[in-house]
Amino acid sequence: MVLPCSLLAQAGAQRAVLRPLASPAKWAQLVQKPQAQRFQSTRSSTTANSYKLSHPQAGTVASPYRKKFAAPPPITAEEAVSNILYNTPTSKAPVESKHILDCLAQDEPGVLSRVTGIMAARGYNIDTLVASKTEVPGLSRMTIVLKGERMMMVQAKRQLEDLVPIWAVLDYTDTKLIQRELLLAKVSILGPEHAIPQVRAYRHSKEEMAHDPVYEETLASGGGAAEAADQHHHERYATTPSASESLLLSHRNLKALRELxxxxQGRIVDVSAESIAIELSAKSERVDAFLSLIRPFGILEAVRSGLMVMPRSQQLSMYEDDPASDDVVGQATVVDDTMLPPG
Known part of the structure; x- marks a missing residue:
């Protein structure tokens, strides 16, 4: 086989290039990587300063997401005092003091009626009354909250103690207590404008509709009273929302009510397409505050139990107090003058 002259010339040139690299020393010299140079440390104490001067610190780049706002103007003492006085709530009107009585009674029919009969005959203002069985068979417990003067509470306690089925009457007015009240509330999740049709607030008095121009116009056009009432309700209150509107409203209000x-520390015990039921166990003041916050959503119905109380434990430690140890500690703190150094 005879190769062309051009191929022979090309092969000869490649052998001529690779022939010098055949030497191991030259090949190692070509593939050897450059080594990093190691700087020798100095004993001078000004080396750090020299490095700082030769390598100035670069300024920080201002981020577009990090904005600097102007500082608020300083206020004077007069303005601060005026602001505090303006934001301080005014004192409420004096209210009647609340007294709590806990009655231990025999669990038999007619005891509750006798207790309430005495309270009503004497004209006592009962705020709440809770009666229930206890863990002891034949023993019931009644928690009565009265509002009025101290002398009235003392008289009510004596009259309750005179009843035969009453074992004892405890006064918890000035005692540290655990107070709880249960609330069940059904709230609309369609908004306050749809809460009235939900509770069937369609029953309007004739006097209210008689002064309504829509009602009078419907009656004058020949419509009946029922048709006029329907038109009055349609014009005054919100109509039934569409399916998509109800879905969006319910999810938005449900999220807000769940967070509230x-x-x-309450919980939702029932969920429907138009309302939810909320359970809350807290103090009476917190229950009042919660009701005022959910009222704008539209409360369909609500029920509250009376106040239930239990005295707190008086023993905070498992160790008994040793008065002798207190005396020793007190004596140890006294410094004897004879033990002091001279001068």
Whole structure:
């Protein structure tokens, strides 16, 4: 086989290039990587300053997401005092003091009626009354909250103690107590404008509709009273929302009510397409505050139990107090003058 002259010339040139690289020393010299140079440390104490001067610190780049706002103007002492006085709530009107009585009674029919009969005959203002069985068979417990003067509470306690089925009457007015009240509330999740049709607030008085121009116009056009009432209700209150509107409203209000309920450590016990039921166990003041916050959503119905109380434990430590140890500690703190150094 005879190769062309051009191929022979090309092969000869490649052998001529690779022939010098055949030497191991030259090949190692070509493939050897450059080694990093190691700077020798100096004993001078000004080396750090020299490095700082030769390598100035670069300024920080201003981020577009990090904005600097102007500082608020300083206020004077007069303005601060005026602001505090303006934001301080005014004192409420004096209210009647609340007294709590806990009655231990025999669990038999007619005891509750006798207790309430005495309270009503004497004209006592009962705020709440809770009666229930206890863990002891044949023993019931009644928690009565009265509002009025101290002398009235003392008289009510004596009259309750005179009843035969009453074992004892405890006064918890000035005692540290655990107070709880249960609330069940059904709230609309369609908004306050749809809460009135939900509770069937369609029953309007004739006097209210008689002064309504829509009602009078419908009657004058020949319509009946029922048709006029329907037109009055349609014009005054919101109509039934569409399916998409109801879905969006319910999810938005449900999220807000769920967050509000979790802040008060309550829970949602029932969910429907138009309303939810909320359960809350807290003090009476917190229950009042929660009701005022959910009222704008539209409360369909609500029920509250009376106040239930239990005294707190008086023993905070498992160790008994040793008065002798207190005396020893007190004596140890006294410094003897004879033990002091001279001068």
């Amino acid at each position: 309920t979790s802040l008060f």
